[in-house]
Amino acid sequence: MANQAVSVNEAGSGVTRREFLYYIWGASIVLFAAQTVGLLIWFLIPRFREGEFGGQFILPLEAVPGVNAEPANFPDGRFWLTNLNTDEPNENMYPAPEDNLPIIGVVALYKVCTHLGCIYSWTPANHRFECPCHGSKYRLDGRRIETPAPRSLDRFQVLALAEDKSTVLAESPEDGDHYDALVLPSDTAFVSVNTGLRKLGLKQTPLCVFAGNCP
Numbered sequence: 001m002a003n004q005a006v007s008v009n010e011a012g013s014g015v016t017r018r019e020f021l022y023y024i025w026g027a028s029i030v031l032f033a034a035q036t037v038g039l040l041i042w043f044l045i046p047r048f049r050e051g052e053f054g055g056q057f058i059l060p061l062e063a064v065p066g067v068n069a070e071p072a073n074f075p076d077g078r079f080w081l082t083n084l085n086t087d088e089p090n091e092n093m094y095p096a097p098e099d100n101l102p103i104i105g106v107v108a109l110y111k112v113c114t115h116l117g118c119i120y121s122w123t124p125a126n127h128r129f130e131c132p133c134h135g136s137k138y139r140l141d142g143r144r145i146e147t148p149a150p151r152s153l154d155r156f157q158v159l160a161l162a163e164d165k166s167t168v169l170a171e172s173p174e175d176g177d178h179y180d181a182l183v184l185p186s187d188t189a190f191v192s193v194n195t196g197l198r199k200l201g202l203k204q205t206p207l208c209v210f211a212g213n214c215p
């Protein structure tokens, strides 16, 4: 009689106790799966704050070095900022024999040597970047002067920004899988370097080959 009474009650509510427990169990599994997927996405999608390596660095125009002057060092962003013009050559920046077009504009160079990842630096006395590990050398624009580096230095994307810091006036031209120098429009107020967007340096002929003085 008691069992009969329960069955009647369960039938009356429309959902049996067993079904109810199944629903709770199913809902718990769905909730757990959703949480797991959400956490996975949270960890997989990189989020970098402005001014943190991997994110954007917004610099005032005054931070850009003079034309063919020594590069500006940004340790937090792990890049060097250079301002190039082979139409006004000097000891830092000069055209290579195979450069058909002038190289003009701003470039952000990743601070890691393309050989085995050492940190190279600018050597003012020799007017070039030099790697202390195995002797690779690079011109002001990051082009290989001497091996064993397998390619020129990698570059980050550069944007020219207006006074409001959000209007993009121009961005690094892309030459295949490579960032070219960016000519800054006259109304540029800020320059943004996106350290989350890096393209590999070109595998150009080392400059020492043209000079005939490779070690």
Ligand code: FES
Pocket (backbone or CB within 6 Å): 113, 114, 115, 116, 117, 118, 131, 132, 133, 134, 135, 136, 148, 149
């Ligand atoms: S890591 Fe720079 S030359 Fe080897």
